[in-house]
Amino acid sequence: MNPATAPEPGGGAGARHALTAEERAEYERLRRHTAVRHRRLRRAGSVVLLLLALLLAPLAVVAAWVQDTVSDTDRYVATVAPLASEPPVQEVVINRLTDRVVANVDVAAVTDALTKALQDAGAPPRAVDAAEALEGPLRNAVTTVVDRTVTRVITGDAFQQVWEGANRRSHAAVMNMLTGERDGALRADGGTVRLDVGEVVDQVQERLVDAGFEKAAAIPDTDRTITLFETEQLGKAQDAMRLLDIVGVWLPVLAVVLAGLAVWTAPAHRVMLMVTATGFAVMMVLLLVALAVMRRVYLDSVPPTALPPDAAAAIFDTFVRFLKDSTRTLLIVSVITALVAYLYGPGRPARAVRATTDRGTTAAGRALRRAGVRTGSTGHWLAGHRAWTTGGVIAAAVLTLVLWNHPTVGVVALVVGVSVAVLLLLAVCAAAAGPDDRTAHGAPS
Template sequence: MAELESARHESHHRLRALGSTVLIFVASVLALLAVVAVWANSIIRDTDRYVATVAPLASNPDIQQAVTNRVTTAVLDQIDVDALVKELSDAASERGVPPKVGTLIGKLDGPITNGIKQLVSTTVMKVVSSQAFETVWTDANRRAHAAVDKALTGSSDSVVEVKDNQVSIDVAPIVTQVKEKLVDSGLAAASKIPDVHTDFVVMQGQDVGKVKTYLRVLQIVGNWLPVIAVLVAAAGVFTAYHRRRALIGAAIGVFLAMLLLGLALTVFRSVYLDHLPAGANQGAAGAFYDALVRFLRSSIRAVGALALVTALGAFFVGPSRPAVFTRHFFSRGIASGPDVALSSGLKLGPVGGFVHRFKTWIGAAILLVAAIVLFTWNYPTMMVVIWTAVIVLIGFAIR
């Protein structure tokens, strides 16, 4: 009978261990998905977040070069070099220049074209490198994001419309500034350049329907998925027979999930750049990708740091020799605190007794406040997690 009871008990432990392992694995996967979902939802729905993501690109050399090439092409398409050369030849004839010289001017269309291209390119680069471009870039991206939000949600408060099933960034103000500077430089033909709208397509219409579906899913799970991940992890820890070890395992699982996600971002960057269309600016595409996932990487580091702190905390409250030694080492230093305070003439009064009497509740309150801070902080960074952990440790040290 005793052997049967022992076997039943052991089987029960194995089932609990298996259930705990499965729940912890699912929680780790959900944590990975939650980080991505929250990031994607914030990028799509939060205009300020999106602008903060792409605004630094205005000073990126690769982005500046890509915009320079696009604007230069748009401006040159509006300048009739043949007509300009003919005007020069006619002007030379009217001023009594020998016919051979006028004919020679007519044959200089190649060098003149190259000179105009160089002048336009240099002028565009100066404009794109100025502070004015940063303002234009930020405003254009803000309007484009409003158009994306309108296209995906059907909201009517956006002043930008999606035309021809495309959402684009218009940098026409840059063309206008270039036009004015070319005229000031003596290129009178630039004054005839009409208003040119140079667009950067950020979304194709064929993708809008799919993204609408994805957005709806993100709206449903984006805010709840982190909570679900925590609840599943808690269920996995509660199911386990050795709950402290299960907590360490859950924290390590989340930490490994964040490592995997960070690695996936790096691999996907290479895949993305390798599949760009022919002639695309890889430097600009890489810079845009890095900017777009910057906050995602920050979230990965924050969640990874929180998981690592949790695993270390669960380990150091355990019965292992390193954990006991560490607790004993710090407890001796902390225990001497009141004696040091008294020897320094500092009277603790009733506060010391109160803290000692309710130290368990004070510890629980510290952990609760730390949890509230992390869960209510919109976009906690790794440093927020680290400083929160430091403050918690200090709170436990002085209680």
């Protein structure tokens, strides 16, 4: 209905009533009020959705990492495999195994037997005293040989293969730690988390026995674990991780859906996209800071007598490196998204970038035309559908990152670089069409 007229109350369908100036002013006021109220409601709803998405973002990243590490055998093996080649961890295992083997070699009994044999044979007292003094050098020699043998096993390729094989067979070790079960390489007992090196001990035993150290077969079956850390909060962490594993698939989806709804609900879509991307970037930075704090807490909780600081740091860094990679990747994606949203805006730097890009692609297209290269109708189609082609390239880039298995920062840089190159190439092709090609079918060029 035309706001300037209205049906008369008692008239027919065609009767009209012209609004007075006061009525029209009231109508415009009510319409503006309704529009403002509608925008405020949309803005408030968008803010609520954005806050929920930002709060869920760090939890979603951690939950996805836990679920992925536990459920995917290859991913789990890739997580723990580097521990076998970490020098600090190797040093701990070598020292522990060497000490246990040497402790089972009764060097004193060997020197006592030699001393008694010399005494029974009537050897001079000086020879008997020299035999008694052999205990220290003999123990050092045994330690050196055992250390060399153990080092050869631990630093060799065979140990890494055994390590990967053991972890592949027990890929549920991380789940066992989080749930408190006692099977697998990682075991949680009360507030203590231990790393089981039983298979490594068995291999070292076999090598030492083959080398002539029969006493190595007496290495006790008990205490074949290395304490990683002790904490009174392990029970709470296990409960939290169980919950995160359950919702690991849905939390990331929910966070993305909430972010998308926040952008769609907001009156200014581009501005809200920029705000949302910036918020996600901030949350990823906070997650990296939290991981750094957790690392410090973990290192402080491990007594040096249980595990050297460098070995503890290597273990922590190895276990969370995929989580850090995912967090950095999302941080870079968020920054790029915010930057793209800004470049589409009315800001002076954004306009300058767009103008510079247009001048560059136009100059390149003119250079191609002067060289005799013209894109004709294809170029004119690209020029007339620039928004569609740009959106298609961006959508293809997003889809590539979504379908890529565990994208890294390098992958993001590659996809963004290719996308920018394609967009520039399309712009050059559009500029190379030439103004006369539009009349190619009806008029001479």
